[in-house]
Amino acid sequence: MSQNLNNVIKQAEQIILGKPQQIRFALACLLARGHLLIEDLPGVGKTTLAHVLARTLGLQFQRIQFTSDLLPADILGVSVYQRDTGEFKFHPGPIFAQMILADEINRATPKAQSALLEAMEEQQVTIEGTTRALPAPFFVIATQNPAYQIGTFALPESQLDRFLMRIQMGYPDAHAERGLLSGVDRREIVAQLSPQMESNELLALQKRAREIFVSPALLDYVQAILRHTREQARYTHGLSPRAGLALLSAARAWALLDGRDAVIPEDVQAVLPGVVSHRLQAVGEHTKRSSELLVRDLIEAVAIP
Amino acid sequence: MNKSLIYGLLLSILMVIAPHADHLPIWVSSMCVGLLLWRGYLVYSGKALPKRWLLMSITFAGTVGIIFNFHTLFGREAGVTLLLMLAALKLMELRNARDAMVLVYLACFIIITNFFYSQSISTALYMLATLMVIVTTWVHLQAQGIALKPRLRIAAVLLMQALPLTLILFILFPRVQGPLWGLPQDAYASTGLDDRMSPGSLSRLGLSEAVAFRVTYSDKPPRRDQMYWRGPVLWYFDGRTWTPGIVTLSEAPKFTEVSQPIDYSVTLEPHNKPWLFALDVPDKLSVQSKLTYDFQVLNKEPVHARMRYTARSYLAYHANLQEAPRQLQRGLQLPRQSNPRAQQLAAEWRAGSKDDAAIVNTALSYFYKQGFVYTLEPPLLGSNTVDDFLFGTKQGFCEHYASAFVFLMRAANIPARVVTGYLGGEFNEVGNYYIVRQSDAHAWAEVWLAGKGWVRVDPTGAIAPDRVERGLSAALSDTAALPFMERNPPEWMRSLRFDLDALANQWNQWVLGYDTERQFAVLTRLGMESVTWQNMAINMMSGLAIVIALFALFMLRHLYTRQPDKVQAVWLKLCRKLADAGLPRAAHEGAQDYAVRVAAARPELAEAIHDLATRYTALRYGAHREEQAQREFIHLIQKFPSFRRTS
Numbered sequence A: 001m002s003q004n005l006n007n008v009i010k011q012a013e014q015i016i017l018g019k020p021q022q023i024r025f026a027l028a029c030l031l032a033r034g035h036l037l038i039e040d041l042p043g044v045g046k047t048t049l050a051h052v053l054a055r056t057l058g059l060q061f062q063r064i065q066f067t068s069d070l071l072p073a074d075i076l077g078v079s080v081y082q083r084d085t086g087e088f089k090f091h092p093g094p095i096f097a098q099m100i101l102a103d104e105i106n107r108a109t110p111k112a113q114s115a116l117l118e119a120m121e122e123q124q125v126t127i128e129g130t131t132r133a134l135p136a137p138f139f140v141i142a143t144q145n146p147a148y149q150i151g152t153f154a155l156p157e158s159q160l161d162r163f164l165m166r167i168q169m170g171y172p173d174a175h176a177e178r179g180l181l182s183g184v185d186r187r188e189i190v191a192q193l194s195p196q197m198e199s200n201e202l203l204a205l206q207k208r209a210r211e212i213f214v215s216p217a218l219l220d221y222v223q224a225i226l227r228h229t230r231e232q233a234r235y236t237h238g239l240s241p242r243a244g245l246a247l248l249s250a251a252r253a254w255a256l257l258d259g260r261d262a263v264i265p266e267d268v269q270a271v272l273p274g275v276v277s278h279r280l281q282a283v284g285e286h287t288k289r290s291s292e293l294l295v296r297d298l299i300e301a302v303a304i305p
Numbered sequence B: 001m002n003k004s005l006i007y008g009l010l011l012s013i014l015m016v017i018a019p020h021a022d023h024l025p026i027w028v029s030s031m032c033v034g035l036l037l038w039r040g041y042l043v044y045s046g047k048a049l050p051k052r053w054l055l056m057s058i059t060f061a062g063t064v065g066i067i068f069n070f071h072t073l074f075g076r077e078a079g080v081t082l083l084l085m086l087a088a089l090k091l092m093e094l095r096n097a098r099d100a101m102v103l104v105y106l107a108c109f110i111i112i113t114n115f116f117y118s119q120s121i122s123t124a125l126y127m128l129a130t131l132m133v134i135v136t137t138w139v140h141l142q143a144q145g146i147a148l149k150p151r152l153r154i155a156a157v158l159l160m161q162a163l164p165l166t167l168i169l170f171i172l173f174p175r176v177q178g179p180l181w182g183l184p185q186d187a188y189a190s191t192g193l194d195d196r197m198s199p200g201s202l203s204r205l206g207l208s209e210a211v212a213f214r215v216t217y218s219d220k221p222p223r224r225d226q227m228y229w230r231g232p233v234l235w236y237f238d239g240r241t242w243t244p245g246i247v248t249l250s251e252a253p254k255f256t257e258v259s260q261p262i263d264y265s266v267t268l269e270p271h272n273k274p275w276l277f278a279l280d281v282p283d284k285l286s287v288q289s290k291l292t293y294d295f296q297v298l299n300k301e302p303v304h305a306r307m308r309y310t311a312r313s314y315l316a317y318h319a320n321l322q323e324a325p326r327q328l329q330r331g332l333q334l335p336r337q338s339n340p341r342a343q344q345l346a347a348e349w350r351a352g353s354k355d356d357a358a359i360v361n362t363a364l365s366y367f368y369k370q371g372f373v374y375t376l377e378p379p380l381l382g383s384n385t386v387d388d389f390l391f392g393t394k395q396g397f398c399e400h401y402a403s404a405f406v407f408l409m410r411a412a413n414i415p416a417r418v419v420t421g422y423l424g425g426e427f428n429e430v431g432n433y434y435i436v437r438q439s440d441a442h443a444w445a446e447v448w449l450a451g452k453g454w455v456r457v458d459p460t461g462a463i464a465p466d467r468v469e470r471g472l473s474a475a476l477s478d479t480a481a482l483p484f485m486e487r488n489p490p491e492w493m494r495s496l497r498f499d500l501d502a503l504a505n506q507w508n509q510w511v512l513g514y515d516t517e518r519q520f521a522v523l524t525r526l527g528m529e530s531v532t533w534q535n536m537a538i539n540m541m542s543g544l545a546i547v548i549a550l551f552a553l554f555m556l557r558h559l560y561t562r563q564p565d566k567v568q569a570v571w572l573k574l575c576r577k578l579a580d581a582g583l584p585r586a587a588h589e590g591a592q593d594y595a596v597r598v599a600a601a602r603p604e605l606a607e608a609i610h611d612l613a614t615r616y617t618a619l620r621y622g623a624h625r626e627e628q629a630q631r632e633f634i635h636l637i638q639k640f641p642s643f644r645r646t647s
Helices: A003-015 A020-031 A046-057 A072-076 A110-122 A174-182 A186-192 A199-211 A216-231 A241-257 A265-276 A284-288 A291-301 B003-022 B026-045 B052-070 B075-093 B097-114 B121-142 B148-172 B201-205 B325-330 B340-352 B356-369 B385-393 B398-411 B459-463 B465-469 B491-512 B516-525 B533-555 B566-580 B591-601 B603-621 B627-639
Strands: A036-039 A061-065 A077-081 A088-092 A099-103 A124-127 A130-133 A139-144 A165-167 B211-217 B228-234 B255-268 B282-285 B289-291 B297-299 B307-319 B416-423 B426-428 B433-437 B441-449 B453-457
Touching: A003 A020, A003 A046, A003 A186, A020 A036, A020 A046, A020 A139, A020 A165, A020 A199, A020 A241, A020 A265, A046 A061, A046 A099, A046 A139, A046 A186, A072 A077, A072 A110, A077 A124, A088 A130, A110 A124, A110 A139, A165 A265, A199 A241, A216 A241, A216 A265, A216 A291, A216 B603, A241 A265, A265 A291, A265 B591, B003 B026, B003 B075, B003 B097, B003 B121, B026 B052, B026 B075, B052 B075, B075 B097, B097 B121, B121 B148, B121 B491, B148 B516, B148 B533, B201 B398, B201 B441, B211 B491, B228 B441, B255 B282, B255 B491, B282 B289, B340 B356, B340 B385, B340 B398, B356 B398, B356 B441, B356 B453, B356 B459, B385 B398, B398 B416, B398 B441, B398 B459, B426 B491, B433 B491, B441 B459, B459 B465, B566 B591, B566 B603, B566 B627, B591 B603, B603 B627
Parallel strands: A036 A139, A036 A165, A061 A099, A099 A139, B307 B453
Antiparallel strands: A077 A088, A124 A130, B211 B255, B211 B433, B228 B416, B255 B307, B282 B307, B289 B297, B416 B441, B426 B433, B441 B453
16 A cells, blocks of 8 residues: 555544544545545534545645535636626636535535535536536545434435445544543644645545456455345345445455455445445334444345355 | 377278178278278378379279179168268368368268168167267367367267257157168078078078077966977978978968967067067967968068067967868978888888878887987988988988978878977076077978877977977087087076177167057156157157256356355365364454454464465455465465364
8 A cells, every 4th residue: 555545544543533444434435536424413523534634635625614595606606797808707616626525514405415416426517508627636525413403404315325435423432532632732733734645646546446456256245235235124225236336446445545456355344334324224123223233234144255 | 180180080980981891892991991091191191182183083983893893872782882982082181170070970970871780789889989989089170279088078978968868869759660760671681591491401590699589478488398489381392492382272270279378579580581480379469460371470571670579379279170172282292203212111101000190100210210310410412302311311400300201291191291480499587588599490390180180290309309308409419510609608608698688688679679669658658648749749859958958057057156166165164174163254254354353262373364364365356366376275274274173
């Protein structure tokens, strides 16, 4: 694995204490050219994570705070009439950055949400008839507050599918929290962080991730997982082929992070919680189980062929 | 074209041509051998093939030779000869794969022609071996790079796969009665009883071991001295040769006071004559046949193919008590002015006896007392055969005795006739049937006595009772002239011969004798409700389709089942070993995770298991699988210690 990638992980771990797994998920998501949805309470370090990644990876960073009055133009940008030239000049919105933090995405109206989601999907935006490419790499971290759903527009399942992974931050453990509380202000450290990588290098890594080898034996395993979710009555519906592709590309990125040139079943199992928890819904008595346990059950139910 | 392929083709052609050698004209055989040797030399030396004009002239000369030899190019003999010659010539212009293909097909076709001449088990086995050689050569032609051993294996597998198809075709292919399946008349060697008997004709048969027919008795077999198998009845004597004469009556014979019925079935070898053999005297036969006035059974047509029939005979009988005067007159025919001494002897007997039966007895005791000898090699007789024999040589085989006896009876005014056929047979314990060979051929006499009808008298019995009771070899004092097996062979050889004959019998019954009737019986027993050719064809087609579909399913199995991976298999073996150590791998557990868990539980195994897990994941999920790495991995797992089961 690239030494720089290692440094990125190390640096992030120094700031976001006790969350190595989440950091790796976020990186894997980035390497797989997917987007990340973080669902958790405010104040658990979602924003910090995005900040840290942007700084250490040397990406342009933009934060969009989603509110109920946010309009698509606020995200994409707007053309303004220039009196001196008599022409319209396009003023790019915050979406024209390499890393976007879409904070509290569920507080905006579906109209604003879909503007972002379409940009995520197509890596380009069409404004007033002109198509404009978004910068590369392009990575969106959206956050969503699950606790207070009053006056919010929760993302429907079809939209959730646009995110490669959904993770939760969770509270830090006692040791990490102690370090957090006793240490220097995080924001100051973040400001001082030096980039460990150039965006070109990141693009190269993304390319490498796509080239990680997947053997027929591993495809068997992935298919077995997909088949299981489709055959079992405990899920409202099985995983889509797109989910299968997402699982593979995430597993490839995970293998790259582990410094391997081929995907092994452990990679699939590792990324499975992030990739499928927002795509699978349990029915009946199983709804009470947390999505984490649901994925655990899934892993244990499918034998590695 | 590579050398070993050409050698393979040479061997194929040699093997299919070889059995024909004994009936090909000698010049054709030598020509074929010459061509094969020449071709072999050309391959060996790497020299060029002969010029086209040379081949053309050889072909032309050979064809002309065949026309000259057979006066035709068609028909079995000429056609087969032409085919063989052309096959050998084709070898000389073997240039590309297409020529080789033609030769392979030609060789397959020549296999069939061999069955025109012999259909025995040994021929079939030899042809199977030949087919194996041909198919192996064919595989070589299709896939040049394969070594001999796998080529043989592929050929064997192909032949095995053909087996069920062959079986279905054999059982179900509609058999047609009649000439469509019949072979030309000259397909059969003609050995067996003739309807002409002259001195020496039967003793010549006595040397032949060929099987005449086989008999299975439904119940207890009759006594040996009652096993008279009735064949042609001879009435007319010209002084040397007995013939049936001109048949004048077509009435049915009459039996009276019959008793001791006996049922049996006969499998008759083809002998190209119309008569069928049955025990004296036959009553009913399962096949359409005619029972003549003198109790011969005649088939509708000459027996060209092996034939099976069941029959019922009566061992005790009175035959034709009321004989037509014309018939009795025929029984008194004698050549004019021949054998005066015998005539005179008969006249003396007639004068000194009170009835016919006494004369018969006198004659028998005459043979018994006058020092007659029973021998396979009697001396030659002059023009008055009966006189020469009775008063001169006094050595003879059964035909001499039967002939002389009937002559004497007729001379004494007692109606008499010669009956030829077979006597006795050899019991085969293995197959529980009797074999009647040509060497069992026999001739005896029948005389007509008022109040008794036609009575069988066997003059041979008077001088050599052993012939009647125990068989030919027991009756002859000098057995040197007999074939080896007819003398006293060692016991193991006898039983081996019985085994082989029993096998041949089964082959005849079930393979060669599988005709319309057999087929009907078999299919009915197999549960087919109406055996029509349409049903057979439908069943045959669907049977073939099913078998081919099964083969296809089997051969295309890689499409629906993945070949078990060798690496995976040995990995699972390692997991089983560790499971014995109390560390079973969960089904969903990846190799690396498992290695971590095993290493934690058994630190002494940590290094090995990590190494193996890494190798395994690299082999199973990696982009490149190297043979060497795979071998090492398999070797390491085999070396990995086994544990005693802890549970």
